[in-house]
Structures are given as structure tokens and as C-alpha cells.
Amino acid sequence: MSVLVVGSIALDTIETPTDRREEIIGGSATHFSIAASYFGNVLLVGVVGDDFPEEGFTLFREHGVQTDGLQQMAGKTFRWTGRYHEDPNKRDTLNTELNVFEQFSPEIPESYQSADLLFLANIHPSLQMEVLAQVGDPDLVITDTMNLWIDTAREELDRVISRSDILIVNDEEVKQLTENPSLYQASRQLLDRGPEYIIAKKGEHGAMMVSENDLFFAPGFPVEDVVDPTGAGDSFAGGIVGYLDQVGEFSAGTLRRAIVHGSTLASFDVEAFGVERLHTLSDAAINQRFERFREMTAF
Amino acid sequence: MSVLVVGSIALDTIETPTDRREEIIGGSATHFSIAASYFGNVLLVGVVGDDFPEEGFTLFREHGVQTDGLQQMAGKTFRWTGRYHEDPNKRDTLNTELNVFEQFSPEIPESYQSADLLFLANIHPSLQMEVLAQVGDPDLVITDTMNLWIDTAREELDRVISRSDILIVNDEEVKQLTENPSLYQASRQLLDRGPEYIIAKKGEHGAMMVSENDLFFAPGFPVEDVVDPTGAGDSFAGGIVGYLDQVGEFSAGTLRRAIVHGSTLASFDVEAFGVERLHTLSDAAINQRFERFREMTAF
Numbered sequence: 055m056s057v058l059v060v061g062s063i064a065l066d067t068i069e070t071p072t073d074r075r076e077e078i079i080g081g082s083a084t085h086f087s088i089a090a091s092y093f094g095n096v097l098l099v100g101v102v103g104d105d106f107p108e109e110g111f112t113l114f115r116e117h118g119v120q121t122d123g124l125q126q127m128a129g130k131t132f133r134w135t136g137r138y139h140e141d142p143n144k145r146d147t148l149n150t151e152l153n154v155f156e157q158f159s160p161e162i163p164e165s166y167q168s169a170d171l172l173f174l175a176n177i178h179p180s181l182q183m184e185v186l187a188q189v190g191d192p193d194l195v196i197t198d199t200m201n202l203w204i205d206t207a208r209e210e211l212d213r214v215i216s217r218s219d220i221l222i223v224n225d226e227e228v229k230q231l232t233e234n235p236s237l238y239q240a241s242r243q244l245l246d247r248g249p250e251y252i253i254a255k256k257g258e259h260g261a262m263m264v265s266e267n268d269l270f271f272a273p274g275f276p277v278e279d280v281v282d283p284t285g286a287g288d289s290f291a292g293g294i295v296g297y298l299d300q301v302g303e304f305s306a307g308t309l310r311r312a313i314v315h316g317s318t319l320a321s322f323d324v325e326a327f328g329v330e331r332l333h334t335l336s337d338a339a340i341n342q343r344f345e346r347f348r349e350m351t352a353f
Numbered sequence: 354m355s356v357l358v359v360g361s362i363a364l365d366t367i368e369t370p371t372d373r374r375e376e377i378i379g380g381s382a383t384h385f386s387i388a389a390s391y392f393g394n395v396l397l398v399g400v401v402g403d404d405f406p407e408e409g410f411t412l413f414r415e416h417g418v419q420t421d422g423l424q425q426m427a428g429k430t431f432r433w434t435g436r437y438h439e440d441p442n443k444r445d446t447l448n449t450e451l452n453v454f455e456q457f458s459p460e461i462p463e464s465y466q467s468a469d470l471l472f473l474a475n476i477h478p479s480l481q482m483e484v485l486a487q488v489g490d491p492d493l494v495i496t497d498t499m500n501l502w503i504d505t506a507r508e509e510l511d512r513v514i515s516r517s518d519i520l521i522v523n524d525e526e527v528k529q530l531t532e533n534p535s536l537y538q539a540s541r542q543l544l545d546r547g548p549e550y551i552i553a554k555k556g557e558h559g560a561m562m563v564s565e566n567d568l569f570f571a572p573g574f575p576v577e578d579v580v581d582p583t584g585a586g587d588s589f590a591g592g593i594v595g596y597l598d599q600v601g602e603f604s605a606g607t608l609r610r611a612i613v614h615g616s617t618l619a620s621f622d623v624e625a626f627g628v629e630r631l632h633t634l635s636d637a638a639i640n641q642r643f644e645r646f647r648e649m650t651a652f
Contacts, residue, residue, distance in 0.1 A: 141534035235440035237557065238575035258536065259558040260570070271559070271649050273570035276537035310652040350570050351650045353609035 056095040056168075057299045058192070059086050060160050060185045061175025061288070063100040063110070063124070067135040067149075068282055068327060070142075075282075078328040079110045081132065082175035082198070085285030088332045089292025089319040090173075091117035092340060094299030097166045099123035099185070101158040103131035113333065122163045127154040142280040142324075143257055162188040173295045174218075175288060176200045179210035186217055194304065196220040196295050197249075198287065204230050216248035220309075222291050224255040237262065238269075251309060253294070255287055261313055268306040272313050273350055275321035275343065282327045286320045289332060293319030318343045355394040355467075356598045357491070358385050359459050359484045360474025360587070362399040362409070362423070366434040366448075367581055367626060369441075374581075377627040378409045380431065381474035381497070384584030387631045388591025388618040389472075390416035391639060393598030396465045398422035398484070400457040402430035412632065421462045426453040441579040441623075442556055461487040472594045473517075474587060475499045478509035485516055493603065495519040495594050496548075497586065503529050515547035519608075521590050523554040536561065537568075550608060552593070554586055560612055567605040571612050572649055574620035574642065581626045585619045588631060592618030617642045 061083030067076045083100045090096050097120045102110065104126060114121050135149040160181055172192040174182040176199055186195070197218040203211050204227060215221055221244060225237050234240035241252040241264040254262045260274040293316035294309075301308050318340055325331045360382030366375045382399045389395045396419045401409065403425060413420050434448040459480055471491040473481040475498055485494070496517040502510050503526060514520055520543060524536050533539035540551040540563040553561045559573040592615035593608075600607050617639055624630045 143534075235442075236575075236579070239577070256558060259555060260572075262572075262575075269575065269649050270652070271572035272652070273559075273561075273572070276535075276561075276568065278538070280535070307652075314652050348652075350568050351652075353569070353571070353606075353613050353647075 055170040055299045055302050056097055057090055057171045057173060057295050058097045058099065058162070058166050058169035058189065059083050059090070059173040059175060060099040060181070061086060061173075061177055062132055062155060063102050063106075064132045064134050065106075066284060066328060067133070068284055069137040070282060071138070071140050073281070073327070075327045077133070079107070079113060080134065080284060080328050082177070082285070082288045085288035085323060085329060085332070086173060086175055086292040086295075087114065087119045088117050088329045089289035089323065090296030090299070091119055092319070092335060092337065093293070093296035093315070094171075096120065096296070097123060097169055099160050099162060099166070101125040101127055101154050103127060103129045103154045106131045113329070117333075120166075122165055123161065125158075125161070127157065129154045136284065138283065142283050145283070160185050160188070170194070171196065171295055171299055173291060174198065174214065175291070179203050179207045179214045182214045183210060186214070194219045194298065196222060196291065198222050198291055199227065201227055201230060212247065215244075218249045220251045220253060221249040222253045222255065222287075222294070224257070224287065228252070228254050238264065253313060255290060261290070261317060263309060263313055265306065270310045270313065272317050272347065275317055275347065277321050277324055280324045283324045284328065286324050289323035290316040290320035293317070314344060314347045315340070317347065354469040354598045354601050355396055356389055356470045356472060356594050357396045357398065357461070357465050357468035357488065358382050358389070358472040358474060358594075359398040359480070360385060360472075360476055361431055361454060362401050362405070363431045363433050364405075365583060365627060366432070367583055368436040369581060370437070370439050372580070372626070374626045376432070378406070378412060379433065379583060379627050381476070381584070381587045383412075384587035384622060384628060384631065385472060385474055385591040385594075386413065386418045387416050387628045388588035388622065389595030389598070390418055391618070391634060391636065392592070392595035392614070393470075395419065395595070396422060396468055398459050398461060398465070400424045400426055400431075400453050402426060402428045402453045405430045412628070416632075419465075421464055422460065424457075424460070426456065428453045435583065437582065441582050444582070459484050459487070469493075470495065470594055470598055472590060473497065473513065474590070478502050478506045478513045481513045482509060485513070493518045493597065495521060495590065497521050497590055498526065500526055500529060511546065514543070517548045519550045519552060520548040521552045521554065521586075521593070523556070523586065527551070527553050537563065552612060554589060560589070560616060562608060562612055564605065569605075569609045569612065571616050571646065574616060574646070576620050576623055579623045582623045584628070585623050588622035589615040589619035592616070613643060613646045614639070616646065
């Protein structure tokens with residue numbers, strides 16, 4: 055099986071209270087792809103500029119991520135600069151330069167058409183719709199979004215949501231989409247808008263999965279030293295969708311284990327800047343942390 | 354075995370966006386006792402005024418709560434008035450009248466001296482110390498507190514904490530006690546101050562238990578309709594300590610199941626005003642919800 059992902063590839067400049075990295079490889083599609091690569095076969099669609107460093111291409115290659123759909127355009131790669139507070143749940147965006155991303159129009163290569171799973175990372179809903187128009191009929195469409203699109207592109211976003219099987223959103227976005235302060239009730243409301251499953255990300259509090267007949271909670275992993283939270287949500291999604299691709303069958307039970315794999319990958323992601331930690335994982339390390347989740351929740 | 358609890362007994366006036374109750378039986382010791390009564394043998398210490406309604410005494414009697422240590426003084430019972438917002442996690446205290454509670458000095462009856470478990474509900478730390486001075490050597494001292502005492506009676510509170518085996522506090526209080534924004538790290542820091550176990554309450558996100566060698570997460574139960582959150586933390590503690598009393602042995606595994614029983618009782622508590630719902634529970638209803646926690650966390 056295979057996973058098609060469309061999202062951003064960026065050069066991130068990240069400041070934390072104690073450290074800083076300049077123009078490291080980032081973006082939603084990057085964090086997703088590297089995380090998913092530990093389980094599934096990842097087909098990447100995105101855009102970079104002519105300044106994208108060779109190490110970026112090498113990174114994808116080393117993780118077996120297919121880059122036939124990775125466009126390289128004249129101009130500069132998308133850049134993002136952010137600063138994290140002492141409380142790593144809080145950050146300020148200092149600068150965003152769309153650069154080549156401004157002209158990005160996703161093109162799905164012929165060779166990607168048969169992908170079983172489609173992950174629409176957090177990009178403008180009109181781009182997500184363009185992707186949906188180009189793919190055949192994937193088994194599952196999994197969608198991420200952000201508050202910006204809820205505020206500015208609500209109609210297109212609602213169309214994307216209505217086409218999604220699984221919606222992965224953070225708790226604030228669930229409440230924003232429904233204007234309901236109860237995360238559980240709000241998530242159930244979203245089931246009426248198309249998706250069969252809502253996965254609500256609750257940051258350090260983990261995740262909740264809601265469907266018509268199922269309800270599941272996974273805790274957040276207590277990371278000893280959160281270095282850089284950038285991309286945690288994308289690597290969470292990468293773990294989920296990659297695991298579904300690896301297992302090759304879909305059920306509520308599979309999705310539960312997929313979510314814990316997502317939490318596992320996200321917990322590694324934040325332990326170092328960018329994808330530094332994700333890049334160097336072993337299957338043994340992943341399995342060991344997955345088992346820690348069992349220990350942390352058994353009673 | 355038996356559980357000795359010292360805390361407040363109040364007449365609560367509670368407003369929600371859609372309803373209101375006046376002078377209903379409440380207080381930390383009340384919510385705790387009724388919750389704990391489904392499992393253990395509860396010995397109550399507290400104070401009420403001469404206006405305390407007969408139905409209050411009947412309530413304790415019907416739940417088999419021992420009231421030899423319940424003082425009745427001339428004057429009015431402690432009163433609290435609060436208003437909940439549309440988001441039930443937010444409330445304003447409109448009025449607090451200490452009344453007879455102002456002169457309260459806990460006296461532990463001879464017949465209570467052999468209690469195995471001591472729960473120090475959220476009262477002034479100097480009163481908690483008075484209790485500790487009067488009891489023999491209970492197997493476990495379990496302590497609750499609140500932000501007010503962290504701000505105003507820190508030294509006494511630190512002494513109480515140093516004498517506690519299990520500290521039950523909410524997430525904000527953990528961070529306030531340690532000035533560490535990471536709940537997990539902050540909770541581990543608190544282990545150095547005396548308690549063997551920290552149970553951090555995270556509201557709708559459930560609870561975390563931390564010890565030197567153990568870590569456990571329980572989700573919050575997604576209550577369909579939160580009517581009145583008053584006393585949720587006290588009934589949580591009641592479920593925990595009552596269950597420990599019932600089981601009669603203590604281990605990390607027992608404490609995990611105790612915490613889920615606490616979450617179960619707290620989830621019932623908020624479904625109606627005051628202790629209305631707690632008052633009418635059945636063992637079957639409790640066990641059924643306990644099993645729901647298993648279903649919600651299995652993977």
C-alpha cells in the first residue's frame with residue numbers, strides 16, 4: 055500500500071529560550087513523511103525553491119520517501135520563523151515567507167494515482183480541493199487544517215471536511231469549528247459534517263478519537279525535555295497514517311493502535327530541533343515507547 | 354478498614370447558565386464522604402451551624418457515614434455561592450461566608466483514632482496540621498489543597514505536604530507549587546517534598562499519577578451534560594480513598610484502579626447539582642462506568 059501526502063516543505067528558523075537553529079528542513083509534509091516512513095510507503099507532493107539544500111533531498115531519499123511529486127521552482131523555499139516561550143506550548147510566529155509556495159499548484163504524478171491513503175496536510179483548503187480533484191478514489195482521506203483556514207476559507211474548508219474520512223484537528227480548532235466549548239460534544243457534532251472519525255489533538259494531554267460508535271483516549275507522552283515542538287502534529291499524523299498503511303486493514307481497533315503510534319512519533323519529534331530526532335529513530339525505539347503507552351494506561 | 358475525612362460541610366448556592374439551586378448540601382467533606390461511602394467505611398469530622406437541615410444528617414446516615422466527629426455549633430453553617438459560565442470549567446465565586454467554620458477546630462473522636470486512611474480535604478493547612486497532631490499513625494495520609502493556601506499559608510502547607518503519602522492537586526496547583534510549566538516534571542519535583550505519589554487532576558483531561566517508579570494516565574469521562582462541577586475534585590478523591598479502603602491493600606496497581614474509580618465517581622458527581630446524582634448511585638452503575646474507562650483506553 056502507499057500514502058500520498060500533500061503539504062508544505064519549509065526552511066524553519068526556530069528560537070527557544072536556550073537555543074536556536076537557522077533554516078533547518080521543516081514543513082508539515084516533511085515531519086509527516088519522515089514519521090510515516092517508519093511504517094509505510096510515502097509519496098510526497100510539495101514544492102521547494104532552487105535554494106533547497108541537497109541535504110533535504112538526501113533526507114527524503116534516506117527515508118525511502120518518493121519525491122516524483124516534489125516540484126522544484128525558481129525562487130526561494132517557503133520560510134517560517136518562530137520563537138517558543140519558556141512554556142513550550144506557547145509560541146510566536148516571527149516571520150512567514152511563502153515564496154515559491156505562493157504559486158504552488160499541486161500536481162499528482164501518474165505514478166501516485168493508485169495511493170490507498172491520502173493525507174492532506176495543513177495547507178489552504180483550495181489546494182486540498184485541487185488534490186482531491188486529481189486523485190482517484192483512495193480508501194481513506196485524512197485531513198489536517200488550522201485556525202487560519204477556519205477564519206479565512208471556511209467554505210472551502212467545509213467542502214474538504216465533507217470529503218474526509220478522518221479529520222485530525224487540535225482541540226481549539228474543534229471548538230472553533232462548532233462553537234461548542236465541550237471538546238467531546240463538539241467532536242461528535244463534526245461527525246455530522248462528513249468524517250467518520252474525528253481525532254482531536256490535545257497537546258500535552260494526548261488525543262481523543264470519536265466516531266459514531268467508538269471513543270478512545272490516548273495520553274500525551276511525558277517528554278523529559280521538550281526541545282522544539284514544531285511539527286509535533288504532523289509527525290502525529292505521520293505515525294497514524296503510516297501505521298494504517300503498514301497494517302493494510304482498517305478498523306476502529308487499528309485506528310486506536312495507529313493513534314498511539316502517532317503519539318509515539320510526535321513524542322520523539324519534539325525531543326530535538328526539526329526532524330533531527332525523527333531522522334535517527336529505530337524500530338526498536340519506536341516499539342519500546344509504544345509499549346510505554348501500554349504501561350502508562352493499564353489498570 | 355476505615356477512612357477518616359476532615360473537611361468542609363457547606364450550604365451551596367449554585368448558578369449555571371440555565372438553572373439555579375439555593376443552599377443545597379455541599380462542601381468538600383460531603384462530596385468526598387458520599388463518593389467514598391460506595392466503597393469504604395467513612396468517619397466524618399467537620400462543623401455545621403444550628404441551621405443545618407435535617408436532610409443533611411439524613412444524607413450522611415443513609416450513606417453509612419459516621420458523624421460522631423461532626424460538630425454542631427451555634428451560628429450559621431458555612432455558605433458558598435458560585436456561578437458557572439457557559440464553559441463549565443469556568444466559574445466565579447460570588448460569595449463565601451465562613452460562619453461557624455471560622456471557629457472550627459477539628460476534634461478527632463476516640464472512636465476514629467484507629468482509622469487506616471486519613472483524607473485531609475481542602476481546608477486551611479493549619480487545620481490539617483491540627484488533625485495530623487491528633488491521629489495515631491494511619492497507613493496513608495492523602496491530602497488535597499487549593500491555590501489560596503499556596504498563596505497565603507505556604508509554610509504550613511509545605512509541612513502538611515511533607516507528612517502526606519499521596520498528594521491530590523490540580524494541574525495549576527502543581528505548577529504553582531513548583532513554578533515549573535511542565536506538569537510531569539513539576540509533579541516529579543513534588544515527590545522530593547514528601548509524598549510518595551502525586552495525583553494531578555487535569556479537569557476534563559483526566560488525571561496523572563506519578564511516583565518514583567510509576568506513571569499512570571486516566572482520561573476524563575466525557576460527560577454528556579455537565580450540570581454542576583462543584584465537588585468534582587472531592588468526589589474524585591472520595592472514589593480513590595474509598596476504593597483503597599475497600600480493597601484493603603496498597604500497591605501502585607491498586608492505586609491505578611482507585612484513580613479510575615475516582616474518575617468514575619467524579620463523572621457522576623457533575624451530572625446533577627450538589628450530591629443529587631452521587632446520592633442515588635448503584636454499584637452496577639459504578640461498575641458499568643468503570644468498564645467504560647477500560648473500553649475508552651484499550652488499544
